[in-house]
Every structure is written in structure tokens, then in C-alpha cells.
Amino acid sequence: MTQFVRLDTFPEYAIISFQGVSNLDANSALRVKAEMKGLIDEQVSNVLIDLSNVSFIDSTGFGTLISVLKTIKNKNGKLILVGVSPEVQELMDLMQLLNVFELAPDTKSALVQLNA
Amino acid sequence: MLFIRSFPNNLVQTEALAEWLQEVAVAVETIPYHKLRFVIHEAFVNACKYGHDHNANIVVVIRKHEDLEITITDPGNGFEIPNALSPFDAGAIGLSWNLARDRDTNVIAELRAPNTLSFSLRQEKGHQEVELMENHRGLISILKAAKNLSYHFVPNSFNYLHITC
Numbered sequence: 598m599t600q601f602v603r604l605d606t607f608p609e610y611a612i613i614s615f616q617g618v619s620n621l622d623a624n625s626a627l628r629v630k631a632e633m634k635g636l637i638d639e640q641v642s643n644v645l646i647d648l649s650n651v652s653f654i655d656s657t658g659f660g661t662l663i664s665v666l667k668t669i670k671n672k673n674g675k676l677i678l679v680g681v682s683p684e685v686q687e688l689m690d691l692m693q694l695l696n697v698f699e700l701a702p703d704t705k706s707a708l709v710q711l712n713a
Numbered sequence: 714m715l716f717i718r719s720f721p722n723n724l725v726q727t728e729a730l731a732e733w734l735q736e737v738a739v740a741v742e743t744i745p746y747h748k749l750r751f752v753i754h755e756a757f758v759n760a761c762k763y764g765h766d767h768n769a770n771i772v773v774v775i776r777k778h779e780d781l782e783i784t785i786t787d788p789g790n791g792f793e794i795p796n797a798l799s800p801f802d803a804g805a806i807g808l809s810w811n812l813a814r815d816r817d818t819n820v821i822a823e824l825r826a827p828n829t830l831s832f833s834l835r836q837e838k839g840h841q842e843v844e845l846m847e848n849h850r851g852l853i854s855i856l857k858a859a860k861n862l863s864y865h866f867v868p869n870s871f872n873y874l875h876i877t878c
Contacts, residue, residue: 620727620731622754624727653731655758655851655854656755656850656854684745685747687745687747688747691748691854693857
């Protein structure tokens with residue numbers, strides 16, 4: 598079965614991106630959650646999630662992201678959502694999640710934020 | 714303006730729902746597509762998850778008046794009323810209870826009429842832990858995006874969720 602989630606690891610951080618998934622919703626979120634949990638091992642503490650290909654997130658998808666955030670926080674790491682579309686940002690605002698997640702427009706800016 | 718469409722009771726149908734709502738959002742002009750999609754998607758997912766009759770279609774009705782009135786059929790049993798009361802019991806009218814809580818938000822359910830449950834959010838400070846609870850997560854999401862949300866019990870027929878945006 599094709600993986601939905603791709604993980605690229607670097608010495609200080611890892612980048613999670615999605616392949617063939619434009620919606621993080623009740624249909625995809627459980628599988629995405631399981632794949633992400635399997636990929637984020639003990640070694641990874643700082644994670645960037647690239648959402649530039651994601652056009653819609655529902656409450657199940659936000660629940661998945663919150664679950665990853667908790668895992669990363671428990672490891673004293675940092676989670677940054679990268680390339681979040683204005684539409685998804687509006688939904689995050691509706692759900693009062695903009696102050697919960699750290700956002701960056703692109704990977705370069707996210708790396709600056711990681712090292713801040 | 715009136716839009717009606719029926720979808721099979723299956724989560725896979727959220728894609729077809731999203732496509733249809735793109736056309737609806739263009740026609741009604743009063744609400745951005747992603748917000749309309751979010752609200753109706755959450756209600757549809759709830760109806761699929763809790764609906765017992767998997768052969769029954771889920772019907773989405775959207776009426777544009779001053780506000781947008783959205784009605785979605787629910788092939789499930791609806792919400793349990795405390796003290797084993799029936800939603801049709803006149804003696805239960807006025808009963809309200811805390812249906813769910815999520816971070817610093819409580820969902821209050823109130824039986825306003827013999828068949829009508831109204832929902833509202835009540836903020837409560839002091840709970841910092843970030844959470845999106847599994848149960849009633851969709852309901853909380855709709856409440857955060859909509860003006861009004863109610864659930865209507867119908868004897869010998871499907872119940873329905875009514876949303877005003």
C-alpha cells in the first residue's frame with residue numbers, strides 16, 4: 598500500500614509531507630495519524646509538517662495534528678506547520694487553533710523559527 | 714434559493730459533497746466555500762458515524778434566506794436525554810445539561826421544545842491542555858462556525874440537524 602506520509606530526516610529536524618492527500622479529514626486522518634506516529638521515532642524531536650498540498654482539514658484532521666503536537670511537546674521538541682493555505686488558516690481561526698500551532702510560510706522561515 | 718441533494722451513507726461521499734458545495738457556495742455568495750464545506754462536512758461525517766441505518770441516504774437541504782439554513786437528515790437515534798427522559802416529553806422542556814467539554818469550552822444542550830435540542834458554547838477559563846475530544850468533536854466544530862445549531866427528533870422518521878450560518 599502506498600504511504601500517505603513521507604518523512605525526510607535531517608540532523609536537527611524532520612519534515613513530514615503528504616503524498617496524494619489533499620484533505621486531512623475523517624477519511625484519511627486515521628491512516629495519516631498511524632503513519633506519522635510510526636515515523637516519528639525517539640530520535641526525532643523537531644518536526645516541520647508541510648501542509649502546502651493540503652487544501653482542507655476537518656476536526657478529525659486537526660485532532661491528528663494536535664496528537665502529533667502533544668507527542669513532540671512530550672519530547673521537548675518543536676512542531677511547525679509549514680505552507681498553510683489561507684483557507685486552512687481561516688478554519689484554524691474558527692477552531693481557535695491559531696494560537697496553539699506555530700506556523701511558517703516556508704521551510705526556510707521555519708528553520709529560522711526552530712533556531713530562534 | 715433552495716438546494717437539495719441526497720448522498721449514500723458513506724464517508725467516501727465527502728468528496729462528492731465537497732464538489733456539490735463548490736457550486737452551492739458560488740450560487741449563494743454569502744459564505745466562503747471552505748467554511749460552508751467545513752460546517753456541512755462535519756454534520757455529514759457525524760450522520761455517517763452515528764447513523765445506524767447504512768442503507769438510508771443522508772439528505773442535505775440548503776436554503777438561502779437572510780441567513781443560510783442547512784438541514785441534514787440523521788439516520789441515527791439522536792442524543793440521549795438525561796434521566797432517561799424522552800425528547801417528546803413535555804415535562805422535559807427546559808432541561809439543560811453539559812453535553813461535552815473541549816479545552817476551555819463547554820457544549821450546553823437544552824431541550825427547548827418537545828422535539829428540539831438546542832446547542833450552545835460556554836467558555837470556561839482555566840483549562841490550558843489542548844484537546845479536540847473524539848466524541849462530539851464535529852458538533853463543537855459546527856458550533857464554532859455557525860450562528861445556531863439544533864437537533865430535531867421526528868417520530869417514525871429520520872431526525873435532523875439544523876444549522877444556521
